[in-house]
Amino acid sequence: MFRYLFAGLIGLCLFSSPVQAQEQDGLLPVEQAFVFRYTLAAPGRIALQWDVAPDYYLYRSRITAKTSQPGLTLAAPDLPPGIPKHDEFFGDVEIYHGAVEGSLAYTLTDPAATAIELTVTVQGCHEVEPLICYPPHPTRLRLELPPATATSAAAVGGLAGLGSGSGGSLIGQVTGQDALPEEKAFVFEAIASAPGEILARWTMPDGYYLYRDKTELALEDAAGMTLGALRWPPGVDHVDEHFGSVVVYYHQVELPVALRRSDGAAGPLKLRAAFQGCKENGICYPVMIRTVDVALPALTDAELAKAQAGFVPAAAAPDASAADASAENALRSTPPETGTGTLAGALLLALLGGLVLNLMPCVLPVLSLKVIGLAQSGESLTKARSHALWYTLGVLVSFAAIGLLVIALRAAGQALGWGFQLQQPAFVALLVYVLLAVGLSLSGVFSIGSGLAGTGQNLANRSGPAGDFFTGVLACIVASPCTAPFMGPALGFAFASSSLVALLIFLALGLGLALPFLIVGFVPALASRLPKPGAWMETLKQVLAFPMYLTAVWLIWVLGKQRGVDAIGLVLAGAVVLALGLWWFERSRWSGRPLVRALVVAVVLAALVPIVGITRLPPPAVDAAAIEAQGAVPYSREKLAALRTEGRTVFVNMTADWCVTCKANEKNVLGSAHFRERLAAANAVYMKGDWTNVDPEITAFLQEHRAVGVPLYVVFRGREEPGRVLPTLLTDAIVAEALAPAVP
Known part of the structure; x- marks a missing residue:
């Protein structure tokens, strides 16, 4: 009976709570x-x-x-x-x-x-x-x-309905002593100042200011014409109640904008501006939109050619709005070559990635279980093949289940990356319980699967097919934080392909993970070299319980990062209840009293109650101070766009607390004095985004750079040059080369 309960816990891990999706096109302001x-x-x-x-x-x-x-x-x-x-x-x-x-x-x-x-x-x-x-x-x-x-x-009686408004920062009743109407507070005009340039100008009375990063320009009904880069003059640094540290302009600001024309004919041009500003120590205006006519002069062929030669393109596509242009400029990148242009190449990389995964620390606890199974299979070649087949089936079924889940969510329009399951606190807590239960079983507190045979069966027969199958399931679940460095290219191909191709790639990943165990089970020469079962196996089994406990501790730490110290307390309380239930289960195994067995199952199920409390805990706010203590600034799309507009080099690090590769890179490379020196020499900004919890903005960044998960490292240089995506396994040499001055 209990083995079905244990299987249910793992099943819950596979299909835990859904993923928060990233912002979609069409979302209203x-x-x-x-x-x-x-x-x-x-x-x-x-x-x-x-x-x-x-x-x-x-x-x-x-x-x-x-x-x-x-x-x-x-x-x-x-x-x-x-x-x-x-x-x-x-x-x-x-x-x-x-x-x-x-x-x-x-x-x-x-x-x-x-x-x-x-x-x-x-x-x-x-x-x-x-x-x-x-x-x-x-x-x-x-x-x-x-x-x-x-x-x-x-x-205070006798009040009439004096003020009304709509939108964001509203103006109530506007009087001569109050804020000016928006058309007087912000006067906008534009002229053609050169053959290939438009000059936009804002004029504000004393005490009013214009936001630079809230200003956008676009063309209306302008076939064959394209706006180029915005050349903002230096502004005034301002700490804003709503937007933080921003750049603003007082009195008057003139903005030259490059213009590409398909011909030199004279004619009118409609320029649309969307902008926002405030009255100092007063109200802030909602977004204002103005459209002005610009008279374009006739150009000779020579003048037109000269204007086009000096054209500096904007960051976005010609038909995008100015807001989209700014965002696209901040996020464009050149990804590394993956070599997964064909299905055969993607399947091969998936197989190799799964094979290498056996050496990763995330899989160490599961390797402990495989050692036990291999030792048990020394009795006969038949048993070795049985262990190998059931374990491989568990791995393949698990990868297929996750692949189908990913395909279903993608078809529903949701966005996610590999490792999304570890963003769910319920999943992490369930995985803590599973690893604790496996560890207690290895320590001899209780036995999984002994009901499959009678009393007196030896250790080799206790695990059985069910044990091998769920060992494979556990291997898939625990391995997910380590998969990105080796499976990223293949997973990227899978996420961009049809459902059938995606499923094949997930199965290839699973086959790679299970391949070593499968080979040993089916190659007699290797199976015959396995040690024979004996008393030493009991000692080895108990020793190998401790990697399980250590992995559970690591997951509890991750849970604390996701939901705080209250979540740690809840999961530890649930772990104690689970340990009590498993101990009682073993003690009452042979009692034959149904009521006692029912009470035991009730205690084990009660251990799941704290998970409900964990899911209701709010995620902690982004610890900006902790990020800044590492010499970094928290990631935001707007901040990245602003830094690029200033011409700064930006090193973006997308990470997560549950990502083992991320932590290794941060300790060995990004946390070193050499990295800080490289940043200083390049006058670069280190920007860090934390994907430990669901974050639609970071998910969007990952997708825009065709990354299937974290880690993701992108280096942006200045305003126009596309960002460069670095490998997921960093070295000092890779970072030094990425931050080195560009060769003219």
């Missing part, structure tokens, strides 16, 4: 997904309204309001009941669809106040698969009060 309106509708009360777009929802508990204005006190938002939902991030919550109306009561004790200022923050998600959730989105409100309300706190 947050201001359009959750359109916000407000008004002063009654004495001491602000009316709030959200129009939630179809297929989106707002969290009720994530709607909050705060103020730093002296004398202004806010009550909790008065909101209607929502729809109950169990959320993977926040547990049991209520959500809103469609139109939502609420209110916010306030008390104003400052008789001299002429306006109220506050911030309303919301959070919501796009619920169509794949699920995508927005970060908390703050909206700053400023509402003018009628003169009559400025006399006393008791006279």
Whole structure:
């Protein structure tokens, strides 16, 4: 009976919780997904309204309001009941669809106040698969009060509906003393300043500033014309409440933009600009979009040729928007040659990758089990072949199951990389239990599979076909953190191919992993050299339990990185309950009392209860201080684009705590003084992204560079040169060559 329970634990590991998908094209901006309106509708009360777009929802508990204005006190938002939902991030919550109306009561004790200022923050998600959730989105409100309300706190009555707005950072009522209308706060114009150049200009009054990284340019209905690189002048470093460290411009900024023309005919050109800015120590405006006409002069053939010769292309494709161009410029790369252009080549690499995997430290605990099986098979060639076949079947079935899961998720539009299963805390906790159970079995606390035969069977017969099969399953599961360096090219081919080809490649990976054991089982000359069974096997079995325990400790550490110290406490408590159940199971094996056996199974199943608590724990915030202590900056798409715009060299390291190869590279190469010296000599920035937990932004980065998982190392040089993808196994020489000054 227990062997089926044990098999169920491993099965749960294979099909644990789904993967968070990365952002998809067509996702609405947050201001359009959750359109916000407000008004002063009654004495001491602000009316709030959200129009939630179809297929989106707002969290009720994530709607909050705060103020730093002296004398202004806010009550909790008065909101209607929502729809109950169990959320993977926040547990049991209520959500809103469609139109939502609420209110916010306030008390104003400052008789001299002429306006109220506050911030309303919301959070919501796009619920169509794949699920995508927005970060908390703050909206700053400023509402003018009628003169009559400025006399006393008791006279806040008589308020009319004075302010309303929609979008992100909203402007309430605009008056001569308040923020200027956007067309006066930010004057935009553009002219043709040279045969192959447009000059865009923004003019702002004193006290207003424009964000550089929130500014985009694109052409409308301009066949045969292409915008080139944006040549921003130096700006002012500014620490922003919403966007962190940014570059802004005051008063006036002129931006030269290269233009490629297919002919020299004169004619009009429509230039569209999307930009965002703020009033200093005041409100921030929503994204503003302006379209202006630019009169292009006629060019001679010589002038046109000269203009095209000096054209500096933008980072993106000609028909992409300016926002897409900026992002594409940050992410373009030249991957290393893989040599997997044919199915035969991919299958061969998959087979070799699985073969080499037997030497990796991740598989060491499973090798311990294989040593036991090989020793047992010394009794006869038939038994050796039986061990080999059942073990190989377990490996192949496991790889096929994971391959089918990957294919199904890909067909459903979800994005994932190899190693995604270890991003799930439930999977990691289950794997801890499996390894603990295997270790306790090897230590003699209980026996797996002894029910297959009667009392007195020797050790060689105890494991049986089921033991060999699930040893293969375990080999597949535990091996996954080590697969990327050797299986990456083949897996990349699989992820980009048809479902049948992908499944064949996964099976080839499994065959490579099982091949050494299969050869020993079917080659009599090798099988005959195996040691004969004896008393020494019991001692060896107990010694080999300790790699299992060490691997379980490593996974507990990974779980702590994913969900914090509370998760460690929960999984350790569950491990103690599991050990109690397994010990009791062995003690009651021959009691013959069904009630006792039922209680034993109940105790073992109770060990799974802490996993439910683990899944409800929120992931810790990115520890920016810890990353910066390593001489790195946390990865963000915007930060990478900004650094590239500045012409900086950027070394991007995508890693995960459960990735053994990542940790080895960081210890031996990226954590060395030589690496820091190379960075300093190249004036390079070290950027680090942590994929330990599901992160759609990093998943998107991996896919854009055709990587199937971590580690991924990309070196970007300056503005235009594509990034260079480095091998997954780093050396000092590889890094030195990648960061060396470019040869002119």
